Amino acid sequence: MAALAEVGQTGAWLIILVASIIAGLLFLPSAALMERFPGKSIIEVGEELVGPYFNGLLVIIFLIFCLSLPALALRQYAERVLTVSIPELPVSVAMAGMLVGSITGCYMGLEALARSSLFVLYFVGFTIILASLLTYPYWRFEHLFPLGGPGLGTIMKEGLFRSSLMYGVFFLSVIFPSLKNPEIRRTGLGAIGIGGLAITLTMLAMLLTFDVPVLQEMSLPSYEMSRLIYLGRFLQRVESVFVPIWALNGMLHVAVGIYAGCAIITRFLKLPYNRPFLLPVSVIIYSLAFIPTNISQVLWIDFHVVRYYAWIPAFLLPTVLYGIEKVKKKGKKNGGESNAQQG
């Protein structure tokens, strides 16, 4: 958020809004592709369209994408917890704890993950709204001006790249065969809409609370915002409660990443069960999370690499597959017509 404020300044919230709209548009080809192959995940679809060798390349890209994102999330949330809540704890223990929670979720299955996500949504959503609203005494509407921020061109360009913020909808393409009601288009657009709205409002609240120069200096603006909450003498320093609750979000994020990694591997290798891969994938994620040396590096990688280019595997590659499918279909149609004419 702080880095986004650095780029978008007072128009940072508009960037997220535009990014959500672009993500929604980019998701449509992906959804159309999956709808043409009911009962198949993006891995099987890729194999059918580009063959096993090219599909292997795609799978590697997807795996890197699906493993690096939860690794970064794991490290980020662990560092936040340490910073805010329990500084004396080693980061390895904090990450291991989160990983245990995530593995439990994955072990219980996709249904359990989906259901606990719904519960976590209530808790986390409530606390985010509460934390945003309770800083109302500090809101200054002049912080939003100039509304355009760095200008329309920057907003659009950043909006395209920041569509990576919505990379989570790619997960729908991986679990598509498991969806009870395979309405991937509606589900995906709904998720992008809700997520985009939540991030936009949070960004708006941050901009209202902090001036842009102050905001771009912060490494954990949500924590700083929750620190401002004052509910009288007996309810103070509630950030110690809020931030661990937000760690639930992090655990869910990591769990989804582990599940996606396992699902990609099992579907590519045509294996029947996910569970044997839970531990190896978790160990890989745990190891990847140790690569950045500190929280600043984590945030830099997250903002300048992952959340800048994640739209390529999340939206671009499925769109390319969709294009190939269209071309193949057209070729088949033309071939059929020419055969018919010859016949």
Next chain:
Amino acid sequence: MHAQKGRPGLTGARLDACLGVSKWMSVWDNLSKIITFQPPQRKPFELLGTEAAPGKNQGGSQPGQSAAGKSAQKQAGQQEREEQPKKFIKPRRAIPISVWYRCTQDKRSCPGDHLGQAGQGGSREKKGDNKEKPAQAEGVTQDRDRNKDQGKNKICNSDHDRAGVGVQNGINNDHDEGKGVARSECGNIDIGELGRVSANLKKNLKCLKKTFHVPTNKDVIFREFTIGADPPVAAAVIYIDGMTDRILQNLSILEPLMLLAGLNVDRGETLLDTVIKRLLPGNQVDATDELRDVVDGVLMGSTAVLIDYCPKAIIVETKGWEHRQVGRPTNEIVIRGPQEGFTETLRVNTALIRKSLHSPNLVTEFFKIGRVNRLDCAVMYIAGLTNPQLLAEVKRRIQSVTADFISDSSVLEQFIEDSHFILVPQTLATERPDRVIAGLVEGQVAVLVDGNPYALLMPANFFAVFQNPEDAYVRWPFGSLLRLIRLFGLFLATFLPGLYIAVISHHHEMIPTDLLLAISASRENVPFPSIVEVLIMEVSFELIREASIRVPGPIGPTLGIVGALILGQAAVAANIVSPILIIIVAVTAIGSFAVSSYSLSLTARFLRFVNILLGAFLGIYGLMLGVFVYLNILAGTKSFGVPYLVPIAPQAKTGPDLLYRGPAWQQEQRPEYLQPGQPKRQPDISRGWLKKGGGRR
């Protein structure tokens, strides 16, 4: 030859007297045929009489005959028998001697058939339509049906058994065959299939004595007597002393049979018919040809009547053991609402439910569970309302349990629950009939077990377990408030000590300064770290709670006072624990008492200790880790295929009866997740008087 055997009354003089001179020649012919008759392949005579008329036996419940694949030998025997005369003596008028013949020979299956047709005679037919039957009849029948369905039961009523020869070896035969479902896998403690009732009383008694270990076993009584018919017939009653009503036995079994049996028997009526229809005034009389049914009936407090020459036994319901009267529920007390609780007697419990749920669609099915103790288990549901798949799954699980000993509904619960390592209860145990009725009306299935005052409702989910009948009996604002208070109590019981230790150990900044100073001052003289302090108090409290339950009644409150007040006060005075911790432990205990479900309360007690450790080592972050793990486990748990966190995750339609308890007239929808046959409880406008011109039905 066999026909002659053991019939002391069959003499030439008596026949002359009975039949008259005009029929002398035909009688002589018949007798000569009987005397010179040689059963094919040395089969017993009476068996041939039964098999000679297979068509007549269709109504009878003889699994052996209905089993697929009769042997070629039997077919050959049947052909030979068809050539033999079926009418041995054609009586001019019905006399006992002809009755015996029918009982034992060609009319072997008749008594059962007559029974089925003559339900008006007080006896009841063992067919599947009438579901509510006494356990000793219905449950056993279903057991047999189950065995037949599984297609691998070879009941040991081989030809020899049916003749009464192999009945004594019924147990061994069963084990030797090794194909039957009821085959014992752990020695001879399983009664399995004992074969059929023989026409030979002595052989029946010998077999049953062996089964009941008589004479070593002293409480099974074999009372042999003579039925005062003309001619007298030997008979015996079998029962277990102490389980039967003696007066009932004397007045309605022994006295009529011994003193009033000299009645004229109608033409075409067998002795068995006469006994059942005229001589046994009991309200539940069954006839069976299975020794296993006899044993089951006797074990359930019935009295078995065996008559010589009759290959069927009569089971008269004479239960009369001591049992607790219906009283107030002890663990689920409500202020408003019924004050009745279940007892240890199954039939009383089913009657308590039926007493308040006057629906012909309420069905009670009985099963036997436990191979050794053969406990009765009732499955209750409302036909047409309960999801048939749910019902089939419940029955499938119960019937598939093959444990030796199931003592209790809580033990049965462990056998049929979905996940064994989940802490939360997956069935709803209640001692309140009204709660069972509410569940049945929603579409749940109730399981009751004899000897246990708790019914199991299934499927269960978190919200059902968490609720209390009181919520529905008070007006809706108070019901909703009570639920919120209980939810808060559950939260306190689970998280308060963990939260306390997390804040004390890791998050001092959360505590207001004044309070922090007060806590610090109170802890200043305590030598232990806070986790040790908390564990000492929590373990002490659990000890007191456990001890106060186990000690004899009058000492319990004393122990509570001594433990809670004196020990707590002394511990504070001795600077072992801080006063604030006493408050924390007390509030936690009160919170756990507010949870109405004992199983859920145990879950909270268990998780409390986990949370204490998580809070002590990882602070609030640790508690959040715990919450995430519990949440995922709960989200992945199912009770009979229904997700445990339904209707919130996954979402499902239901009435306003979750955390918020809506008014009764708003409860229009049955829970969607139960997939009931009728989704609506009541129309959108259930208060007819609100309609214009309403108020009439």
